[in-house]
Amino acid sequence: MTAARQAHDGTPPATFEELVATLQRRHAELSPAHRLLAERIVADPEGVAFMTVSELAAATGVNESTVVRFATALGLDGYRDLTRLCRDRLRAEAQLLRRFAEVRARAAHRPADGEPAGDLDPLEQAAALDQANVARTLVRVDRATWAATVEALATAPRVHVLGLRKCHAVAYLLAYLLRLVRDDVASLGAGPGTLVDELRRVGPGDCFVGVSIHRYSRATVRAFEWAAARGATTVALTDNPSSPLARHATHALFAETTSVAVMRSLTAFTSLVQALASAVAVERGVDAGATLAAEEELLEAFDVYG
16 A cells, blocks of 8 residues: 555555655644654654653653554554554665665774774765665655656646755756756746745646755745645655655655765755656656757757857
């Protein structure tokens, strides 16, 4: 059963993905205590998988009985059933998680004075972590969500892409690549003070893509919520199912951002948007080919490349 189907038929979640879909669907109706639990589970399934009831209660500041009621309210057979879903998710990703842990361990190690750096070269660390980020990102993509996202990007009357601050480069790349294979793609927020004016063009049936990672840009979140209320199909490209974008997303895709530096890595996001643009080109078929041909004619006419 897919997460989308489970979200509508009311049956207990059978996978972690279905659990996340249920929590997102019911987020607005959850009590404050249950909302804390939901956000912790979605954000840290690895940790919750091995927590006792008392440990999760202490970590979220709620009563132990609240944790049990939360699990049964989801249709699960108690708290043990909830942790089973989290552990099943870990089991499915075991190989990638081991690789990721090894990379993190290498990155965290610091040689003693006079000790040769060996395999601790910053370039090698960055490459290893980014490879892990890309692998974890792509293996976690829900295929039904992916197909629906590609269809929305390929068929919507207009596509609007918004990413601010550190996410602007990813949003700009996605908009640029989409413009190569279809018309009516707008990159928002590029100019100071222009976002509100640009949002006026968002209409029902359009596709609105929001790109944001922790710490989430308030302007991006507000614009994303507004587009959803306007009737646009909303696509969230973000880092975590507990992201404020995911709560208002028609479709959400998540990317790993772990880095050896203070600034978080956007390499997996780059791979994700390139794959999206390629999939949209395939989805549009002849239309995409005609658009690319027209683009090449213009580039040649204006002698853009030497």
